[in-house]
Amino acid sequence: MPVKIAIIGAGISGLSCAYHLKKYRSKAETYVYEAQNKIGGLCGSYTEKGFTFDYSGHLLHTSKPAGKKLAEELLRGNKKTISRQAYVFYKGKKIDFPFQNNLYALDAEEVSRCVSGALKAYAKPATNTDVFSGWALSLYGKGICEAFMFPYNSKLWNYPLNKISSAWCGKFIPASALEDIIKGAYGKRKKAFGYNSVFDYPQKGGCAAICEALAADLTNIQLNSPVKNIDVKNKTFTAGGKKTHYDKLVSTMPLPELGKAAKGLPAKIQNAFKKLKHNSLYVLNIAFEGKAPKGHWFYFPEEEYPFYRVGVQSAFSKNSAPKGSFSLYIEFSLKQNGRADLNKLKAAALEALKKLGFIKEESKILTEKWIYIRFGYPIYDKAYAKARAEILAYMAKQDIYLLGRYGAWEYSFMEKSLLDAAALAKTLSKVKL
Numbered sequence: 245m246p247v248k249i250a251i252i253g254a255g256i257s258g259l260s261c262a263y264h265l266k267k268y269r270s271k272a273e274t275y276v277y278e279a280q281n282k283i284g285g286l287c288g289s290y291t292e293k294g295f296t297f298d299y300s301g302h303l304l305h306t307s308k309p310a311g312k313k314l315a316e317e318l319l320r321g322n323k324k325t326i327s328r329q330a331y332v333f334y335k336g337k338k339i340d341f342p343f344q345n346n347l348y349a350l351d352a353e354e355v356s357r358c359v360s361g362a363l364k365a366y367a368k369p370a371t372n373t374d375v376f377s378g379w380a381l382s383l384y385g386k387g388i389c390e391a392f393m394f395p396y397n398s399k400l401w402n403y404p405l406n407k408i409s410s411a412w413c414g415k416f417i418p419a420s421a422l423e424d425i426i427k428g429a430y431g432k433r434k435k436a437f438g439y440n441s442v443f444d445y446p447q448k449g450g451c452a453a454i455c456e457a458l459a460a461d462l463t464n465i466q467l468n469s470p471v472k473n474i475d476v477k478n479k480t481f482t483a484g485g486k487k488t489h490y491d492k493l494v495s496t497m498p499l500p501e502l503g504k505a506a507k508g509l510p511a512k513i514q515n516a517f518k519k520l521k522h523n524s525l526y527v528l529n530i531a532f533e534g535k536a537p538k539g540h541w542f543y544f545p546e547e548e549y550p551f552y553r554v555g556v557q558s559a560f561s562k563n564s565a566p567k568g569s570f571s572l573y574i575e576f577s578l579k580q581n582g583r584a585d586l587n588k589l590k591a592a593a594l595e596a597l598k599k600l601g602f603i604k605e606e607s608k609i610l611t612e613k614w615i616y617i618r619f620g621y622p623i624y625d626k627a628y629a630k631a632r633a634e635i636l637a638y639m640a641k642q643d644i645y646l647l648g649r650y651g652a653w654e655y656s657f658m659e660k661s662l663l664d665a666a667a668l669a670k671t672l673s674k675v676k677l
């Protein structure tokens with residue numbers, strides 16, 4: 245069967261592309277192929293025993309006017325704008341996030357170590373700022389790096405910090421000025437820091453409500469249809485057992501998987517695919533009887549906690565948990581394709597939650613589910629930029645467009661997925677098919 249525009253994946257990127265394409269072209273020209281039996285991908289949600297969970301809490305951070313406008317268009321009355329309440333647990337203290345701007349909460353000796361480290365870094369910045377460790381040292385100094393930046397990011401990335409490039413940092417880590425570090429050492433600030441200080445969250449249906457809105461008017465979404473055997477020369481693939489010819493292909497499937505599915509790639513490109521690295525994650529979605537800890541999410545730099553972050557899913561919408569109960573998403577990082585003993589991990593997590601006072605000895609678990617995210621964060625090592633650029637350039641020449649955090653292999657969030665997809669739809673609106 246010939247298809248003019250085929251989109252691999254009905255996650256937020258693929259659906260946004262199809263949603264925007266229908267503004268320019270006939271709906272009949274675009275087909276979305278989804279491997280799973282439902283839409284949404286990582287931005288999906290599920291409901292169990294009255295609790296609505298995301299596949300790890302997914303909050304919509306919009307920083308651009310077009311992103312805000314699209315969020316309004318998609319969610320209309322089903323959206324609440326929320327101000328972040330996030331904390332770092334450090335040496336038994338609950339410190340406001342970001343750590344480096346809230347040093348006032350630390351012991352005096354620790355404050356002085358962090359502030360003097362920041363002053364020294366300012367006077368004599370590190371020179372190797374192209375890697376994460378050098379970048380962080382030059383901005384925050386040794387004290388802050390040793391207390392938070394290094395242990396937290398080592399836990400999250402599961403990769404040596406002196407081998408990760410700093411290319412992604414500016415957008416995601418509040419690059420505090422020295423003045424903010426010092427002012428924050430004296431007392432609590434009103435100023436909001438970072439890309440996620442305010443976020444939107446659908447009040448009904450979890451994050452999946454965004455994808456549902458994108459898909460509402462689309463007709464050609466084929467579920468249970470993993471795309472395989474992509475013949476880039478002859479422009480064909482198989483999906484749901486059928487061979488299909490395409491004119492343009494948009495891929496949101498994880499880039500390393502595209503490398504395996506695509507046939508007839510030149511040796512240079514095959515080699516570039518081999519260089520892509522990522523970590524893997526487990527998420528434990530779990531609900532308890534009782535009262536939720538106060539806050540939206542918490543960071544854990546210390547080794548004694550098996551997780552790197554815990555979020556309170558029920559804090560984003562009162563509709564996501566029955567009264568008298570609350571729900572958490574607990575995130576664990578592993579090396580690439582790593583696996584763990586989930587019974588041991590859960591036991592360690594429950595012990596840690598008790599120690600933190602998040603749950604009591606007798607707290608009853610109401611529902612729980614483990615989620616494995618094989619492609620968690622693409623790793624920006626030294627080979628990353630060149631390998632990715634070679635693959636993107638080659639694929640574009642074959643009329644294959646790569647989209648989304650995993651498709652385009654970048655550390656990005658939902659707003660970028662939505663808007664990059666809108667931009668690609670505009671580009672595709674101009675091509676003759």
Ligand SMILES: Cc1cc2nc3c(=O)[nH]c(=O)nc-3n(C[C@H](O)[C@H](O)[C@H](O)COP(=O)(O)OP(=O)(O)OC[C@H]3O[C@@H](n4cnc5c(N)ncnc54)[C@H](O)[C@@H]3O)c2cc1C
Binds near residue numbers: 258620
């Ligand atoms: C732990 C975690 C927390 C996050 N939190 C946030 C957050 O709070 N806010 C935020 O903005 N972003 C967050 N993100 C990022 C967000 O998840 C991604 O930006 C987003 O999911 C990208 O969407 P996508 O459609 O590109 O990819 P995906 O969601 O991965 O969708 C891709 C789709 O393609 C399908 N697919 C794969 N292979 C094939 C195939 N061969 N054939 C057909 N279909 C296929 C998959 O089943 C999937 O449905 C988080 C990510 C993680 C890992």
